Amino acid sequence: MTDAQTADQKAAPGAPAKPAMRDSLVAAAFRLFLEHGYEQTTVDDIVKAAGVGRRSFFRYFPSKEDVVFPDHEKCLADMTAFLRDSADTDDPVVRVCDAARLVLRMYAENPTFSVQRYRLTRQVPGLRTYELSVVWRYERTLADYLRARFSARRDGTLRADVIAAAVVAAHNNALRAWLRADGQGDATAEVDHALAYVTEAWSSERPAAAGGEEEDDVVIVITRRSTPMWRVVRDIESGLNQG
Amino acid sequence: MTDAQTADQKAAPGAPAKPAMRDSLVAAAFRLFLEHGYEQTTVDDIVKAAGVGRRSFFRYFPSKEDVVFPDHEKCLADMTAFLRDSADTDDPVVRVCDAARLVLRMYAENPTFSVQRYRLTRQVPGLRTYELSVVWRYERTLADYLRARFSARRDGTLRADVIAAAVVAAHNNALRAWLRADGQGDATAEVDHALAYVTEAWSSERPAAAGGEEEDDVVIVITRRSTPMWRVVRDIESGLNQG
Numbered sequence: 268m269t270d271a272q273t274a275d276q277k278a279a280p281g282a283p284a285k286p287a288m289r290d291s292l293v294a295a296a297f298r299l300f301l302e303h304g305y306e307q308t309t310v311d312d313i314v315k316a317a318g319v320g321r322r323s324f325f326r327y328f329p330s331k332e333d334v335v336f337p338d339h340e341k342c343l344a345d346m347t348a349f350l351r352d353s354a355d356t357d358d359p360v361v362r363v364c365d366a367a368r369l370v371l372r373m374y375a376e377n378p379t380f381s382v383q384r385y386r387l388t389r390q391v392p393g394l395r396t397y398e399l400s401v402v403w404r405y406e407r408t409l410a411d412y413l414r415a416r417f418s419a420r421r422d423g424t425l426r427a428d429v430i431a432a433a434v435v436a437a438h439n440n441a442l443r444a445w446l447r448a449d450g451q452g453d454a455t456a457e458v459d460h461a462l463a464y465v466t467e468a469w470s471s472e473r474p475a476a477a478g479g480e481e482e483d484d485v486v487i488v489i490t491r492r493s494t495p496m497w498r499v500v501r502d503i504e505s506g507l508n509q510g
Numbered sequence: 511m512t513d514a515q516t517a518d519q520k521a522a523p524g525a526p527a528k529p530a531m532r533d534s535l536v537a538a539a540f541r542l543f544l545e546h547g548y549e550q551t552t553v554d555d556i557v558k559a560a561g562v563g564r565r566s567f568f569r570y571f572p573s574k575e576d577v578v579f580p581d582h583e584k585c586l587a588d589m590t591a592f593l594r595d596s597a598d599t600d601d602p603v604v605r606v607c608d609a610a611r612l613v614l615r616m617y618a619e620n621p622t623f624s625v626q627r628y629r630l631t632r633q634v635p636g637l638r639t640y641e642l643s644v645v646w647r648y649e650r651t652l653a654d655y656l657r658a659r660f661s662a663r664r665d666g667t668l669r670a671d672v673i674a675a676a677v678v679a680a681h682n683n684a685l686r687a688w689l690r691a692d693g694q695g696d697a698t699a700e701v702d703h704a705l706a707y708v709t710e711a712w713s714s715e716r717p718a719a720a721g722g723e724e725e726d727d728v729v730i731v732i733t734r735r736s737t738p739m740w741r742v743v744r745d746i747e748s749g750l751n752q753g
Contacts, residue, residue, distance in 0.1 A: 399642045425683045425704055432679030433672045440671045461668055468711045 289327045289337070291317045296334045297383060305335075305391045332397045335384060339401050342373045343408060350412040359416040360430055360470035363409045364462040367438040370405060371458045374442060378450030385446040406435045430469050437461040532570045532580070534560045539577045540626060548578075548634045575640045578627060582644050585616045586651060593655040602659040603673055603713035606652045607705040610681040613648060614701045617685060621693030628689040649678045673712055680704040 295317035299308040310331055314324050328334045346366050353362050374381040388394045413427035420426065441461035445454040538560035542551040553574055557567050571577045589609050596605050617624040631637045656670035663669065684704035688697040 396639060396643055399646050400639055403642050422703075422707065424687075425680060425707055428679045428683045429676045429707060432675040436671045436675030437668060440668050444667075460665075464665065464668055464672060 288317075288319060288323060292319065292324055292327060293334055293337045296331075297380070300335075300387055301383065305387055305394065332394060335387065335394055336397065336401060338373050342370055343404055345369050346405065346408050350408065353412070358470055359413055360434075360466055363413060363431065363434050364466060366409060366412070367405075367434050367462065368455075368458060370438065371442060371454060374446070375454045382446055382450045385443075402435060402439070406431050409434060426469075430465070433465045433469070434462065437465050531560075531562060531566060535562065535567055535570060536577055536580050539574075540623070543578075543630055544626065548630055548637065575637060578630065578637055579640065579644060581616050585613055586644075586647055588612050589648065589651050593651065596655070601713055602656055603677075603709055606656060606674065606677050607709060609652060609655070610648075610677050610705065611698075611701060613681065614685060614697060617689070618697045625689055625693045628686075645678060645682070649674050652677060669712075673708070676708045676711070677705065680708045 292313060296308070296313045299312055299316055303312075308331075310321065310324055313331075313334070314321050317324075324334075328337070346369050349366050349369060350362065353359075388398050410427050410431035413431055414424050417423035417427050438458055438461060441457040442454065445452055445457055535556060539551070539556045542555055542559055546555075551574075553564065553567055556574075556577070557564050560567075567577075571580070589612050592609050592612060593605065596602075631641055653670050653674035656674055657667050660666035660669050681701055681704060684700040685697065688695055688700055
């Protein structure tokens with residue numbers, strides 16, 4: 268969060284009103300993109316519509332593509348700060364899922380804008396490529412955190428990369444379903460459901476274990492290959508109840 | 511495979527010697543990229559070094575970036591064909607892992623070239639972006655196959671997207687380790703090991719399932735009190751199937 272604030276302050280030194288200019292550039296750009304198409308709209312058109320100069324545009328956005336994704340830099344900075352503030356006692360997989368939820372929150376804050384952008388990104392290959400590199404940066408941020416947390420484990424980098432990719436894929440599966448449904452429905456519940464699929468597979472702190480339950484002790488079942496499954500299940504259940 | 515062959519035939523109608531021209535364009539390009547840098551080398555430099563005309567270059571490669579990744583289109587076509595030829599009895603997760611191994615094979619066929627390209631891609635942001643979109647196309651190819659296989663399952667698209675992302679991440683983790691080690695070591699063994707981590711989590715047919723043990727041996731299941739019963743049963747079943 269601090270990084271993004273610093274960047275904002277650099278962009279508009281001593282001028283707290285400036286973010287309004289940034290917002291009006293984004294609003295003007297989207298109005299023009301929707302009316303005339305993305306490719307047909309130039310930066311000159313945008314600054315004219317927003318009533319500002321070209322240099323103001325480039326103070327906030329390195330390129331026309333960047334105005335389509337105005338909040339990702341801040342969200343990446345928020346995610347980095349969130350992960351940096353983790354405790355060693357946090358379950359690493361739960362933590363990266365929570366970090367991914369910051370991206371959802373950004374989309375869910377402004378459903379109309381998010382849905383418009385989603386449609387635009389489907390239509391313009393250059394924006395799709397831009398989005399892929401943004402997604403990749405989120406994935407690397409999660410993977411770097413997990414690599415540090417798993418550094419003492421065998422296959423630590425492998426685990427980290429696979430789990431980061433799985434978290435991003437689950438998050439995006441739910442996010443895109445919500446965007447395709449025009450931002451209708453409960454995005455948070457959908458993302459929670461999708462992320463639970465990942466924590467189910469890899470978290471040491473399974474979703475079921477949440478909430479002041481007993482110690483998560485180990486159960487050892489010894490059986491024979493020929494034992495019928497119903498009998499194995501019964502034996503485990505009776506073992507579990509002896510807690 | 512057929513798609514790529516058709517494309518090749520279109521590129522060089524009735525001229526079987528043409529692929530040699532394609533190869534010499536790639537060789538000339540890489541020689542120049544390594545000597546003078548990627549940005550400093552133009553398509554004109556490449557065609558001059560290869561002793562062919564500009565039009566020959568663009569017959570094979572839509573842009574300078576494409577000459578850096580000359581085999582991905584064929585590999586994508588091979589992957590698509592491989593998945594299309596799957597049987598319903600194939601374990602879908604094992605099948606996508608085998609499909610991913612086609613990419614490894616392409617890299618491992620020419621270690622020197624693969625290592626040079628890896629270094630080049632690290633240095634040139636445009637190539638990194640290009641590579642991201644290639645990786646994304648592989649991931650979508652795997653996910654589309656899994657979506658079809660899981661279409662009757664609850665959360666079928668979620669499972670498909672997460673598993674495809676995990677397979678790609680595991681494959682690339684091992685591939686990049688091998689490339690960073692200058693192509694030394696056994697890439698196939700490293701990729702097998704990485705992919706086993708994914709099948710371990712999601713395949714119904716675990717990698718350990720190979721090999722025939724005796725009939726009625728003892729099965730030891732170690733689990734946690736909080737693990738859901740369905741998961742315990744699944745783990746035992748997979749243990750039992752290790753016969």
